[in-house]
Amino acid sequence: MKVLFAAIGNVVKGDVRYYAWLAFLSALIVAGVGAYLQQFDKGLIVTAMRDQVSWGFYIANFTFLVGVAAAAVLLVIPAYLYNFKPIKEIVLFGEMLAITAVTMCILFIMVDLGQPLRVWHLLPVIGRMNFPASILAWDVIVLNGYLAINVLLVLYALYRLSMGKEYKLALIFPLILLSIPWAVSIHTVTAFLYNGLSARPFWNASILAPRFLASAFCSGPALMLIILQLIRRFSKIEIDQKAISKIAELIAYTIGINLFLLGAEVFKEFYSGSIHKAPLEYLFFGLHGNSRLVPWTWMALLFNITAFIIFLIPKTRESFLTLNIGAALIIAGVYIEKGMGLVVPGFIPDTLGEIYEYWPTMQEVIITVGIWAFGALLYTLMVKFALPIYTGGLIGAGKQRS
Amino acid sequence: MSKKIRNNPLGINMDRRLFLKGAAAGLAATALPAAAEAFDMSAFLQKHFREMTEDEIKKVIARLEKEASLEWKKDIHISAAKATPGVKFGYGLDLSRCIGCRKCVYACVSENNQSRSPQVHWISVLRFKKGEKWIDLENSEKYYNPKQVPEKDFFYMPVQCQQCENSPCVKACPTQATWKEPDGIVVIDYNWCIGCRYCMAACPYGARRFNWSKPDIPANELNAETHYLGNRPRYKGVVEKCTFCIQRTRAGKYPACVEICPVGARKFGNLLDPKSEIRYLIENKRVFRLKEDLNTNPKFYYFFAT
Numbered sequence: 001m002k003v004l005f006a007a008i009g010n011v012v013k014g015d016v017r018y019y020a021w022l023a024f025l026s027a028l029i030v031a032g033v034g035a036y037l038q039q040f041d042k043g044l045i046v047t048a049m050r051d052q053v054s055w056g057f058y059i060a061n062f063t064f065l066v067g068v069a070a071a072a073v074l075l076v077i078p079a080y081l082y083n084f085k086p087i088k089e090i091v092l093f094g095e096m097l098a099i100t101a102v103t104m105c106i107l108f109i110m111v112d113l114g115q116p117l118r119v120w121h122l123l124p125v126i127g128r129m130n131f132p133a134s135i136l137a138w139d140v141i142v143l144n145g146y147l148a149i150n151v152l153l154v155l156y157a158l159y160r161l162s163m164g165k166e167y168k169l170a171l172i173f174p175l176i177l178l179s180i181p182w183a184v185s186i187h188t189v190t191a192f193l194y195n196g197l198s199a200r201p202f203w204n205a206s207i208l209a210p211r212f213l214a215s216a217f218c219s220g221p222a223l224m225l226i227i228l229q230l231i232r233r234f235s236k237i238e239i240d241q242k243a244i245s246k247i248a249e250l251i252a253y254t255i256g257i258n259l260f261l262l263g264a265e266v267f268k269e270f271y272s273g274s275i276h277k278a279p280l281e282y283l284f285f286g287l288h289g290n291s292r293l294v295p296w297t298w299m300a301l302l303f304n305i306t307a308f309i310i311f312l313i314p315k316t317r318e319s320f321l322t323l324n325i326g327a328a329l330i331i332a333g334v335y336i337e338k339g340m341g342l343v344v345p346g347f348i349p350d351t352l353g354e355i356y357e358y359w360p361t362m363q364e365v366i367i368t369v370g371i372w373a374f375g376a377l378l379y380t381l382m383v384k385f386a387l388p389i390y391t392g393g394l395i396g397a398g399k400q401r402s
Numbered sequence: 403m404s405k406k407i408r409n410n411p412l413g414i415n416m417d418r419r420l421f422l423k424g425a426a427a428g429l430a431a432t433a434l435p436a437a438a439e440a441f442d443m444s445a446f447l448q449k450h451f452r453e454m455t456e457d458e459i460k461k462v463i464a465r466l467e468k469e470a471s472l473e474w475k476k477d478i479h480i481s482a483a484k485a486t487p488g489v490k491f492g493y494g495l496d497l498s499r500c501i502g503c504r505k506c507v508y509a510c511v512s513e514n515n516q517s518r519s520p521q522v523h524w525i526s527v528l529r530f531k532k533g534e535k536w537i538d539l540e541n542s543e544k545y546y547n548p549k550q551v552p553e554k555d556f557f558y559m560p561v562q563c564q565q566c567e568n569s570p571c572v573k574a575c576p577t578q579a580t581w582k583e584p585d586g587i588v589v590i591d592y593n594w595c596i597g598c599r600y601c602m603a604a605c606p607y608g609a610r611r612f613n614w615s616k617p618d619i620p621a622n623e624l625n626a627e628t629h630y631l632g633n634r635p636r637y638k639g640v641v642e643k644c645t646f647c648i649q650r651t652r653a654g655k656y657p658a659c660v661e662i663c664p665v666g667a668r669k670f671g672n673l674l675d676p677k678s679e680i681r682y683l684i685e686n687k688r689v690f691r692l693k694e695d696l697n698t699n700p701k702f703y704y705f706f707a708t
């Protein structure tokens with residue numbers, strides 16, 4: 001108990017840099033909430049979304065973050081099942097990342113709703129969930145389930161650690177086993193959300209779900225790489241270099257697979273050359289002079305290929321400078337590819353052949369930044385809370401302080 | 403636009419903008435930004451249309467009628483007329499006649515209380531250049547603006563909700579806010595829709611419209627004869643679309659677009675009645691339906707009479 005209080009106390013203690021960071025994030029959140037209140041009052045007209053392109057930046061961010069959340073599994077599998085020591089030590093941070101990402105996903109859905117107060121309508125029992133017909137209903141279930149599983153796992157691990165014990169497998173093993181297919185499922189279901197729509201040929205391609213998973217397993221672990229190094233830098237936690245290179249190696253494989261799947265898609269569309277290639281044409285070359293996303297698409301491709309090379313070559317993979325450049329590139333690459341690059345072309349051209357070029361408004365950007373800041377804040381506080389428990393620093397110290 | 407809060411059980415009458423200012427000042431203290439919008443408990447807790455008893459529907463309609471009459475300063479009537487057994491509505495559109503005048507578009511707007519600003523249209527008339535490939539719709543033009551119609555080198559194809567029997571929108575909706583009625587009309591409960599717009603992504607015919615802002619209808623133009631599932635005034639943040647003029651067709655009238663069409667290109671009737679005009683057309687004319695490959699099974703038939 002004392003440990004718990006000490007840990008909570010620890011959250012509010014920090015140096016100037018820590019407070020500055022919190023203040024910075026809070027400022028962004030306040031700006032986001034202000035922008036959202038205005039959107040709530042005026043309606044989604046303040047966004048650039050219209051009937052032709054009815055989903056935009058919010059759903060793009062949502063999609064990317066589902067991938068980040070799902071990727072936590074990459075760290076969980078070897079940690080628990082194969083008892084791979086260095087990764088086992090950091091798996092907690094992966095699960096906390098999953099919690100943060102899913103929370104942000106839910107926020108992005110909330111700000112996208114036209115009638116957010118009615119959100120309870122899609123819950124089972126009290127609402128009228130269209131289960132199993134609607135894939136969105138499935139997504140609500142898997143995302144919330146995933147959130148619950150990860151919260152439980154993290155709480156359990158922290159509880160054990162705060163008692164000064166290793167966390168035991170036997171007790172939560174079923175939950176861990178469950179969390180693995182579940183992580184795959186959140187991303188698969190989110191892919192099916194798009195994939196199932198015969199109205200949108202760009203999404204209605206069987207390669208969509210595999211590509212979703214492959215790209216998630218690039219960006220998620222890359223994000224972990226960066227976060228782990230930060231944690232190592234700002235705390236006393238030792239993170240084994242072996243864990244870092246193991247993750248980097250995994251990323252090399254997943255980028256390779258992702259690029260291959262992209263190639264398969266590009267080949268199919270352009271070689272067969274049916275009219276359904278229009279969205280891909282819009283992405284890579286522009287359509288009838290509309291080319292808003294073209295530079296971004298090529299940039300993402302360039303980023304992904306560069307990152308692939310960096311992670312493939314052991315030398316660059318092990319050097320810190322290039323490793324971090326590679327991680328940043330693949331995160332940015334996947335963010336573009338699985339965000340705007342996935343959502344917007346689904347609507348261009350629209351189902352009646354019209355082209356409306358979407359680009360987010362300032363309002364959308366401020367709200368989005370606000371949610372990202374909230375995610376960063378949530379993660380910071382969680383890490384700050386867990387760190388001392390994790391390092392066991394409080395077990396001895398707890399007595400002295402009280 | 404009226405700034406008064408619509409129907410508020412506590413009787414607090416607060417200017418919305420004023421409230422927002424206060425909210426911005428004390429942001430942290432504002433636990434419920436919901437208060438910025440008209441917040442009505444009974445509206446918030448209203449059940450799904452198909453879960454309500456007759457009595458509950460009556461009560462809800464009374465409340466909605468009161469709200470609307472306060473807002474537009476005139477009496478409005480909301481019907482909840484049910485589907486007639488033995489009826490399944492179907493629509494026919496004669497492409498050889500349509501001259502692209504868009505009279506149907508505007509008749510629909512005024513009959514069905516669509517927002518005037520921003521403009522919401524349930525019918526899109528597409529213009530195609532003769533002699534070009536057209537059925538993939540990519541070379542169509544929605545915003546054509548000639549001095550006179552018909553134009554020599556063009557032909558036209560109006561598109562609206564095709565009332566799919568196998569409707570992708572109904573399947574997609576996570577809350578069952580949209581469903582197919584026994585007479586085949588796909589409807590939306592505007593008090594149940596959460597505005598996620600998944601149905602819009604799912605519809606292959608670009609039929610669904612979202613209220614990006616509060617719909618704006620001048621009081622003198624408001625059509626006061628409405629149906630709960632059809633043309634009653636809608637809210638900001640919900641989806642709407644063509645309902646085959648459910649308020650008219652369930653009362654034995656033709657849809658507004660059928661009535662207005664100056665060249666008689668639009669036909670309407672009961673698909674289950676072997677002697678109806680629509681059945682005659684389907685059996686005797688060269689009919690086709692849009693995007694048949696998607697297997698949505700629309701009840702909207704295009705045909706060439708001449």
Ligand code: SF4
Pocket residue numbers: 562563564565566569570571572588604605606607608609610643698
């Ligand atoms: S045309 Fe679109 S809105 Fe109408 S029933 Fe079919 S899918 Fe639904």
Ligand code: SF4
Pocket residue numbers: 574575576577578579580590594595596597598599600601602640641
């Ligand atoms: S926007 Fe409304 S009708 Fe459409 S899918 Fe969402 S809840 Fe259903």
